[in-house]
Each structure stands twice: as structure tokens, then as C-alpha cells.
Amino acid sequence: MKKKQFKAESKKLLDLMIHSIYTNKEISIRELISNASDALDKAYFNSLTKKEMKIKKEDLKIQIFLDKDKKTITIKDNGCGMNKEELENNLGTIAESGSSLFKSQNQDENISIIGQFGVGFYSAFMIANKVTVKSKPYGSKEAYLWESEGNDGYIIEECKKKDYGTEIILTMKEDEEDEVYSDYLEEYKIRSIIKKYSNYIKYPIEMEVTKKELKEGSKEEYEEKTEMETLNSMIPIWKKKKSEVTDEEYDNFYTSTFYDYEKPFQVIDSHVEGLTEYDALLFIPSHSPFDLYTKDYKKGLQLYSNGVLIQEHCEELLPDHYSFVKGIVDSKDLPLNISRETLQQNKIIERIASNVEKKITSELKKLLENDREKYETFYRNFGLALKLGIYQSYGMKKDALQDLLLFTSSKTMKFKTLNEYEYLDKQDKIYYVVGETNDKINLMPQVEAMKEKGYDILYLTDDIDEFVMNMMHEYNGKHFENILSSKLDIETEEEKKELEKINEEKKNLISTMKETLKNVVKDVKFTTSLSNHPVCLASEGQISAGMEKVLNTLPNGEKVKAEEVLMINAKHPIVKKLEGLKKEELEKYAKVLYNQARLIEGLSLDNPSEITDIICELLAK
Ligand code: ADP
Secondary structure, three states: OOOEOOOHHHHHHHHHHHOOOOOOOOHHHHHHHHHHHHHHHHHHHHHHHOOOOOOOHHHOOEEEEEEOOOOEEEEEEOOOOOOHHHHHHHHHOOOHHHHHHHHHHHHOOOHHHHHHOOOHHHHHHHOEEEEEEEEEOOOOOOEEEEEEOOOOOEEEEEEOOOOOEEEEEEEEOOOEOOEOHHHHHOHHHHHHHHHHHOOOOOOOEEEEEEEEEEOOOOOOOEEEEEEEEEOOOOOOHHHOOHHHOOHHHHHHHHHHHOOOOOOOOEEEEEEEOOOOOEEEEEEEOOOOOOOOOOOOOOOOEEEEEOOEEEEEEEHHHOOHHHOOOEEEEEOOOOOOOOOHHHHHOOHHHHHHHHHHHHHHHHHHHHHHHHOHHHHHHHHHHHHHHHHHHHHHOOOOOHHHHHHHOOEEEOOOOOEEOHHHOOOOOOOOEEEEEEOOOHHHHHOOHHHHHHHHOOOOEEEEOOOOHHHHHHHHOEEOOEEEEEOOEOOOOOOOHHHHHHHHHHHHHOHHHHHHHHHHOOOOEEEEEEEOOOOOOOEEEEEEOOOOHHHHHHHHHOOOOOOOOOEEEEEEEOOOOHHHHHHOOOHHHHHHHHHHHHHHHHHHHOOOOOOHHHHHHHHHHHHOO
16 A cells, blocks of 8 residues: 655654654653543533433543553543544644644754644654554444554555544554663553653543452462553542642643643642632743734633533633633533533623632732742733733723832832832822833933932833823822923922023023924923933823834824923033024024934934934034
8 A cells, every 4th residue: 555645744743753852752652641531522522412422421531551562552542533534634744733833843943842842643753663543433333544654654544443432552662772662561651651741631541450469269379460450540630739739740730731841930729619619720831922912822721611621712711911821720510511602601700700810819919929039030921911901901900900010110220019119208209211121211311310319210111111100090199200291390499490590581592492393392491300411302291202102113003293392401501502593503403402302212203314414514514
């Protein structure tokens, strides 16, 4: 029979598997067991909707047989099985998920990480030189065999198989110097792999074991007997209390269930009794998924009804601001055949979701109080999600989330909660400033001046930050105020008087400049709180210069413009120069100064060629 060839991508992955430098080859067994468990789930789930399928949950199981003579491990399940097309499609090519993963992995040649993902079936070739799959779907009369020795392709042909389900026969590789494949044919080895990785699979994983027993009627003569022994505990890990589970067990469960290469950052368990009973096991990942803030990201928790998976990503269980949380909710109060539509309006789901949200919030607060360093690591990873939560809920989540926010403080250059913000005597505002990085903010003219006066300033460096501040308005009755606001009121009485005088004296100067810049700024003012710098921009009204910048980079967003005020440092030598200028010259200077202030803010210039021409003209004088 002519062998069929694997699709190109499958071939590459297969190559990697066969020649894998990945040392943890045990995971191939884990992957096959997980596939079998999925197949049992599918069979049971289908039986709920199809009357002709009569499946009893207690009959579903996975069985392992070891044959040292033939050097084979057989993993058998009585799950959904595969027909000819399914064998071809599922095993001749790599499933969508696997292949995209493979692509991204292959880019950085990071082969060693492969084994930790759910590349599944193909990992069998890490320990076997031949893989044979026999399968018979429920209700079918025909069974088919798929067989491959790796890279040279595969065959599919009809075969005999008594029971429904799938049987995978691995013919083990020959032992090598540093890899003893025959170990996998030992009971103790399989026993330990199952305990380590598959202990919580909810179906029995039975293995045929050989035991020595006294011969009947004899006192010293032994005979060997084989019997099936269940190797796994089967109580799902999420039903156990945290104290009953080791870190290693959680780590293994998390990495294999949620396909993460890093162990979880924090484990949260919750066992609720009463009106709605459920068990939840939640994980905060150690790193933020690269697509977390894109439309491609699928949030949600796995939803189980009394141990049976009914939905892989139940979105309704997680609020958007906790979409990075992974985990499982299992409730026996939910009907098994619940549909997507009814799920959305389901009161039980609503109640669980609200509890889950509260639980995550309270765990985060505890972490913030008890382990600041760890919390800050968490915040660096997921703080943006919390801020988005406040913004996207139009402030409705403010009360729940505001105390979880952190901002760098000018006083300590470390993270502070809003509650830790320091006020000067009689200060009734919380001051903040927006910029690209803390370093750039430190160089801003207004910041320098405010710091000299002893104010604490929160540094906002995420695009979303100022929008969040606007949404929150205030904290404990203190309003948030951008220090670039033209209404910033921090001058002393003395300074105010001095300013009034200056503004009065230089009325004509100001009015010419205002007239020149009337299309771009609302006002031109002198200030005394800009230590050494000549100019800056302040904003009047709702939209600050920082917000203008963010809003104008949004695709399809309408272009907006902040109401700006050009602030000129009354103590700067440039003022003298301005006073001596003719009207025509002054107009040019005004334009240059205004655009200079825009540059300091990191804003783009409306008409760069005009400005550079003027600068050159002035330089050439
Ligand atoms: P994944 O499990 O990530 O989808 P795999 O390569 O492990 O990828 O498996 C590919 C597909 O083959 C599975 O999605 C499933 O449809 C099918 N499959 C694998 N093992 C079995 C099995 N024991 N019974 C039924 N179908 C199976």
C-alpha cells in the first residue's frame, strides 16, 4: 500500500519531535492520556443529546497495557473514536491550534519548549518508532487503522476492532546511551508518570498489573496474576483544598491544562456551599499573554457541571478586567445540556461570576497588603487590565479597583497606591503628570518646579492613565489634577501678585502673540513656576495635551485638539528679547516658541516646514 505523506507543517513538527532535544519525554504519555480523556468527555457529552447513544458515565475509562516482549504500550479508551476521515484529518495534519503554535515556536528555533505545549499526539514519536491507532466511532460498524513510523508518511486501512473507541499502540524506540526507552515498559514508570501528570483525570486510568499471589490451597507456592488497577486519584484537583495539594501538583496541572510554559504566579481556590454550590480553581499567570489586549484573546474559565466539561471558555464567568485569569469552575447546580444562549441569562452563572470576581479582588488586596514586592510584579504584568476595567465600565468598577492601582510617585520614584499619596498642608488635590517614561517626566519643566515646592506627583505613563483619572474624578474626596492644567493653582499670594503685575505690564506683547496664535491656542500667559525653561503648554478644559496625543493615534478616531495655553517663563531672558521686537518679528518668535512647547510635550508639529524655515531665517540673521 502506498504511504500517504504528511502535510508540510506536520512533517516539520514531526521532525522536531523525533529528534527532539527536549529531555522530558514523559509528557508524550500525558498527552495521549489527555486526548483519551477528551474523547471520553466528547462521547459522554454527545450521549446527552443523542438518544441512540447509551453511555453510562461509570463505564468510561482509559486502559494501559504493557507488553515487554513486543515492546509496546497500548493506551485504550472507550470514548468517541474517529472514523476514516477523522483519522486522516486529525492525525495526518496538525490541528489548527497546534500548527499556529508550531509556527510561532519555530521562528525562534526554541525547540526545547515544544514539549510543554499541547502539541499532543505527535509527541508519541518522542518515545516510539511506530505508532498504530485503531479506532471505531460510536455506532459505526467499521473500524480503521492508522499507522506511521514517522517521517515517511502514514497508512490508513480498514481493520478489526471489537469495542467502540480508540486504541493507540506505541512500539518503543530501541534504548540509547542516555535514554532508556524500555523503562516505559515498567509498571513503576507508568505509575509514576500517571501520578505526576494525570492524577486528576476524572476517568479511571487502569493498568494491567501483574501480582504474585499465593496459589490456592498452597502456603508457599506463588503464582502470577494479572488484574486491572486504577492508577489515578480521580478526585478533580479543583475539588481539593489548597492545603491538600502540593505546589508541584498545581504547577503541573496548570501548565498542562492551560498550555503555559511558566508555572502560575498565584493559585486561588474557592469552595462555596449554600445557595449556589461550586468549586473554583483560578490561576494568575506569571506573564501576560501577548494577545491579551487584542480581539483574538479568548477570556473565560472552563465550566464543568459536576465533573463534566461543558464549556472551554465560559466568558460570562470573568469580568473583562480579570480576563487574564485562567481556571475552572465546577458546579453541580448547572444542567449538563445548558446551551450558550441560556448560559448568558443563567442566574447561577451570574451568581458564581460575581463571587469569582469578588474572590479575585480580595486575593489581590491580600497580596498587596502582605507581599508588596509580589504584588508589584503582578501589577507590572496586569495593571493595565485593572485600569481598563475602570475606564471601560465608565467608572462603575472604581470602588472595587481603585485601591489596587499603583502609580510612580515623584517623592519616592517607587509605586504608590492612591491611599499612600502624600499631601502638603491644606492640599486638596491629587496631582499627576502624563509622559512617556518616568525619566522623560522628570525632565519636564513643570515637574521640576512642582517638586521644588515639595509636592507629591503621580507619574502617568500608560496611554490609558489620564482617561482613567478622568473617569474616577476623585479619590477620598480629593480631585485629580493634571499639573499641566492652566488652572493649576499652586502659586503663593506673593507670586500671584507679581504675576498679575507682569501680565498687566506686558499686555501688548501678549495680545500680539495671542492674535498670531489664535488658531492654535486659547491663551498666552506668563508664569513664574518654570524654573529655567522658556515655555510650556498647559491645557484648559476636558482634553489635555497628553489625551490629545493618545486620541489622535487611535485608528478611525476623530481628530481632537486640546485647548492649550502657551505659558511663558516670566523670568527667562527670552522675555526681554520679545519686548524689543517689531510686530512682524514677534509673530515669528511666537510661532517658534509655541512649536517648541509642543515638542517638549512630545506632540507633533502642524506645519513643520513653516517652522523650520522661520528658525533658519532667524538663525541666518
Ligand atoms: P489536540 O488534542 O491539541 O487537538 P492532538 O494532536 O493531540 O491535538 O490530537 C489531534 C486530534 O485528534 C484531537 O483534537 C482529536 O480530535 C483527535 N484525537 C486524538 N486522540 C484521540 C482519541 N484517543 N480519541 C478520539 N480522538 C482523538
